[in-house]
Amino acid sequence: MTTPFSALDWRDMSQEERDRGLNNGAAVLGSGDIVVGWGERSAELRKRYPNHIDLRYGPRERNRIDFLKAGERAPTLLFIHGGYWQMRSKEFFTVMAEGPMTHGINVALIGYTLAPEATLDEIVAEIHAGIDFLAKQLPALGAAETELVVSGWSAGGHLTAMALSHPHVRGGVAISGIYDLEPIRMSYLNVKLGLDxxxxxxxxxxxxxxxxxxxxxxxxxxxxxxxxxxxxxDFAGHRANYGLPVTYEEIPGADHFSIMDEMMSPKGRITTLIRRLCEGE
Known part of the structure; x- marks a missing residue:
């Protein structure tokens, strides 16, 4: 029988149990190969859309945005990659644009400085700076001058939630995110993050x-x-308790990596949620 969420408390776990309970790579067989496959498909997609790659929004090396244009005056989705704020890069995730672009949605992918080179405060600030930059660039890029929809996976789900406060963001789709950092702080992941x-x-x-x-x-x-x-x-319940607009759903059978099939596919559930937000539904 599955342990009910109400009975699951990271504070009652040993350090080893907590670390294992947060280790997505170890939990999914072949996860490294899956990400390599994403990277290979992403490289091919960037070759097809080379005109607006590595637009610089800040002074640090990873302060760059790739913009893939689906159509003139089209709405834009900003995607934030995952990797527990300390791994991977936007270049592995270009393939996530395939589903939304099929529906005429432009997709921008943002890079950011990883821990330990940047604190989490600095990473959040970089995402906001990137949104500032992209919003100003939309007219020159031929995109619709409307608010952005933001989406992200894993650590990018957290950064999506943190980006909602930006005035140029209309709404978000957060995928498999982290919304309470205390268990992260008390795990192996904090060696590089350095959260107090x-x-x-x-x-x-x-x-x-x-x-x-x-x-x-x-x-x-x-x-x-x-x-x-x-x-x-828990985060869905938190927003509901404050009367904030939120939906919550689980993709049946999906693990931390296969869930992204729902964004790469034009008919995927995540693609549908993004499309609805971009259309103002």
Whole structure:
């Protein structure tokens, strides 16, 4: 029998149990190969859309945005990659644009400085700076001058929630995200992140009194690690308690990596959620 979320508390776990409960790579057989495959498909897609690659929005090396244009005056989705704020890059995730672009949605992918070279406060600030830049560039890029929809996976789900407060963001789709950083702070992941208690609370959407009153769709796979499924369910409850617009759903059978099939596919559930937000539904 599956342990109910209400009975699952990371504070009751040993360090080893907590670390294992957050380790997506170890939990999914062949996850490294999956990401390599994403990277190969992404490289091919960037070759097809070479005109607006590595647009610089800030002074640091990873402060770059790739913009893939689907159509003239089309709405734009900004995608934020995952990797627990300390791994991977936007170049592995260009393939995630395939589903939304089929529906005429432009897709921008943002890079950001990884920990330990940047603190989480600095990473969040970089995402906001990137949104500032992209919003100003939309007319020159031939995109619709409307608010952006933001989406992200894993750590990018967290950064999506943190980006909702930006005035140029219409709404978000957060996939398999982290919304309470305290279990992260008390795990192996904090070796590079270096969070103290104040930074953890400051950057935890679950710790905020309320939140931006913008639509947010929260998605997680039913086959994901229980601690991470609980993160999404708890954050959905948090927003609902404050009367903020939110939807929550689990993709049946999806793990932390296969869930992204729902964005790469034109008919995928995540693609549908993004399309609805871009169309203002």
């Amino acid at each position: 208690e104040a930074a953890s609370h400051r950057n935890s959407p679950m710790e905020q009194a309320g939140g931006p009153p913008k639509p947010l769709s929260l998605v997680v796979g039913s086959g994901e690690l229980p601690l991470l499924r609980k993160q999404t369910a």
